[in-house]
Amino acid sequence: MIFEKEFKDALINLPVKEKDKLLLRLLKKDVPLADQLYFELVSTQTVEGRRAELEVMVSKRVASMSKHRFSNHDLLADMRSLSGEITKQVKITKDKFGEISLNLLMLNEILQANNQTIANYSRIKGHKFSLYVLARVFKILILIQAMHEDYQADFRSDLEQLGELIRANRLLNQAAIHYGMDPDWLIAGEIPEDIKKRQSALKK
Numbered sequence: 140m141i142f143e144k145e146f147k148d149a150l151i152n153l154p155v156k157e158k159d160k161l162l163l164r165l166l167k168k169d170v171p172l173a174d175q176l177y178f179e180l181v182s183t184q185t186v187e188g189r190r191a192e193l194e195v196m197v198s199k200r201v202a203s204m205s206k207h208r209f210s211n212h213d214l215l216a217d218m219r220s221l222s223g224e225i226t227k228q229v230k231i232t233k234d235k236f237g238e239i240s241l242n243l244l245m246l247n248e249i250l251q252a253n254n255q256t257i258a259n260y261s262r263i264k265g266h267k268f269s270l271y272v273l274a275r276v277f278k279i280l281i282l283i284q285a286m287h288e289d290y291q292a293d294f295r296s297d298l299e300q301l302g303e304l305i306r307a308n309r310l311l312n313q314a315a316i317h318y319g320m321d322p323d324w325l326i327a328g329e330i331p332e333d334i335k336k337r338q339s340a341l342k343k
Contacts, residue, residue, distance in 0.1 A: 173224035269314035
C-alpha cells in the first residue's frame with residue numbers, strides 16, 4: 140500500500156501520546172513486527188544465541204519424529220513446521236547466515252534419520268516429498284551464492300553431506316536429475332552461476 144505524502148505528514152504531526160497509542164494498537168495485530176522490535180530494542184539475546192537455540196530445537200524435533208514411523212504426509216507437515224520456525228527466526232533477527240545453516244541442518248538430519256523410509260515411498264508420494272526437498276535445496280544454493288565468498292566456505296561440509304544423502308536416495312536422486320539439480324554440485328561445493336534459471340524448471 141502506498142501512502143500519500145499528505146497522509147504521512149498528518150501521521151508525523153500527531154501528538155506523541157496519540158502516536159504511541161496507535162503504535163501499540165498496531166503491534167498487537169502484527170505479532171512478527173512486535174517480535175522483531177522486541178528483539179532489536181529490548182532483548183539481551185544475540186543473533187548467534189537465538190540461532191544456537193533453534194539448532195537445538197530442530198535437532199530435538201527431528202530426533203523425536205524419527206523415532207516413529209511417519210507417513211509421507213506427517214514428515215512433510217513436520218518439515219513445513221520446522222521451516223516456519225526458521226522463517227520466523229529470520230524475520231525477527233534478519234539472520235541470513237542462520238537461514239542457510241538451519242535449513243541445511245534440518246534437511247541433513249531428516250534425511251540422515253529417514254532416508255531408507257523415504258526411498259521406499261510410492262512414486263506419487265516420493266515425488267511430492269522430493270519436490271519439497273529440492274525446492275529447499277535450490278533456495279539454499281541461491282542464498283549461498285548471494286553471500287560473500289568468505290562465508291560460503293562455512294557451508295561446504297554441510298552441503299557435501301546433503302549431496303551424499305540425496306545421491307544415496309533413489310527417489311531424491313532421480314527427481315534432482317530430472318529437475319536440473321545435480322547432487323555433485325553440493326558434494327563438490329560448486330554452484331552454477333545460472334542457478335536461478337535452473338530453479339525455474341522446478342517452479343514450473
